[in-house]
Amino acid sequence: MNAILLDDEPLALRSLEHQLKRFEGVNIIGTFSLPAHAVAAAEELQPDVAFIDIDMPEMNGIQVAEKLQTINESMVIVFVTAYDEYAVKAFELNALDYVLKPVQPLRLKQTVDRLQKEILNIRQTPLMVEEEPEPVVRVQCAGTMNIFGRDGEPLSWRTSKSRELFAYLVYKRGQPVRKEALLELLWPDSDEKKGFTHMYTTIYRLRKTFEGASLNIRLLNSGDGYWLRNEGLQVDTQEWEEAIGKLPPLTAKSADDYQRRFDAYPGDYLCEHDYIWSQGELERLRSLCYRHGMELCRYWTNEGFSKKAVDMYERLLQQYPYSEEIYEALIEHFVNEGQHALAQQQYDQLAGMMCTEYDSQPSESAKRLLNRIHRVME
Template sequence: MRLILLDDEPLALRSLGAQLGKIDEIEIVGSFINPVEALAQAESLKPDAVFVDIDMPQLSGLEFADRLLAMDDSITVVFVTAYDDYAIKAFELNALDYLLKPVHPSRLALTVSRLQKQMVSGTVSSGLHAKPLSFKTAIQTCPCLVVEDKGGEPLSWRTVKAKELFAYMVHKRGQPVRKETLLELLWPDVDEKKGYAQMYTAIYQLRKSFKKSDLGIDLVNSGDGYLLKEDSVTIDAFEWEKELRALQELDADTEERHASVFSSYPGDYLLEHDYDWAEGERQRLRNLRYRHGLALCRYWSETNRGKEAADAYEKLLTEFPYAEEIYEALIVLYDREGYGSLAMRQYEALEIMLHSEFGEAPSEAARKLYEQLRDKQQ
């Protein structure tokens, strides 16, 4: 196991290194008193884990860990500190453990044992460019919440409240959520004492279910609240947005990738659940979907890819049935491609939609286009 040690106190650094050096299968690949230097060399040293002091003047251990995990979140962090007040914050950063100074050999051995067990089980990757785990827990949020176990079977929920609590923790992924927030959100009309009891019961049931299924998911204590801790987990809505934001400018070279992201849209976020708190995120993701889809349709239309454009427009129309500009774009496209009757039917569908939903008529430009289409048909 390859380790980096970081502590601005040289004596403490040497002491920790000496203790670790007595343990089999441990290789200390770097010892640093300067966190900036440690960050600079981390990629070339490829550590499996780092032992880092929290209280350092130039860059705190928490900040160091945050930057290191941003480079590669497969590296395991163990904090060393003289103050146990830092423990909660340490675990918010998904630290494996924290050690109080002076570090006792038996306590250090326990931490190393945990590291070695994780290495054997595959939950700690080796090096900055290690391969991902073969299994990833899948959390589906679109259009409803489903968590699949390793056999592909959906996880069952003991209560409706437990399911919504977990959905909200997924929604706030990476952020600690205060107990008071959960109480106000899920048990607003329940007596406070009874509400807390129900919340603790729901948390217990979720933890028990996750542990039994061995999914790499847990709800850990974080100050006066909870934090969703997940190892090797994919969440459909977040994965789709990540792919979307990674796209390069749309052109002939990137068109295929854009089309793939368009076709992989998982559906509307938590659509089948009556969660008021999810509405804002649902609309935000829908807006991303709409803008990207419209840009792709227009690109295909402008590059004389009529069939691809029409198919994509029709797909968008099923998702955004009140988007007048999609109707109008299809009218123009069908007319240009020589499908006058389809263009006229599209106008008629637009007319019916606007009248029934908004009590309005199509725009003057759309009406003139329809008149031109009608004249062509006569």
């Protein structure tokens, strides 16, 4: 087991090196007091494990760990820290282990034992899964953000920020997002140092959660930001939109496929969360579903399928109860069909909705339709 050590305190660095040399199978291939030197050397040395102090100037231990795992994602991280117990818990899930200063021999032995098992598993895993394709990972964005594990159950989120960060990277569809943009979006009230610590902790927490669930979800570092490798992700809202885009022109032959795509609308995008950034995507997908439904309604109407048209309009009205366009289309449809009582009923419902929701009256076009009803009835 090849190890590198990083600590800006020379005495602490030598003490840790001295203690680790007592364990059989631990080969220390580099000790560093400057983070940049450790990161540069890791590319050549390719250690199995890095023991990293958390509290260092210029680049803290979490930032170093982030860079090291970009170099080699299988590199195991152990934090060595003088933080109190409360602070330690914030990082507990982000590395294989943590060791409190001053380092105690018995506690260090527990860490080394865990390391040896972990590294053995890492070395053996490729041989066991080489022939097996990675299963797709199902991601839900309709309603709430969920990731489903191999057992079909949704994963638990450690924090609400973990869920939102992952949701935002899914939303970006593989595009890199600058770290500064993530700080402004998710931790706007934190100072820069504390914000970066929160962000690195959250990224680490997500990676460990996915690793623990044996899910092939890759959060990658692009240098100044992060991006999500979206191959192998099965995102409900994205799949629905892609299926809509592949539909042929609307004809008698394709009408049933159009209907099935409308029926398959998974639900409003992240509507159970109050993410400000997701509102535009929610409205965009709702608008796409709306236009798709209206196109189908007009097709059924033009082709003389009155019942199908009315059923579709009424379904749309359930999803979009404040759309004046749907009310007017129904009124016009009933007028053209000679069903004046139903047309009057729809107008009255429209007038009530406009008064309640907008403190307004129906449009002039709706009023003209009402006049057509009255003229015929007279």
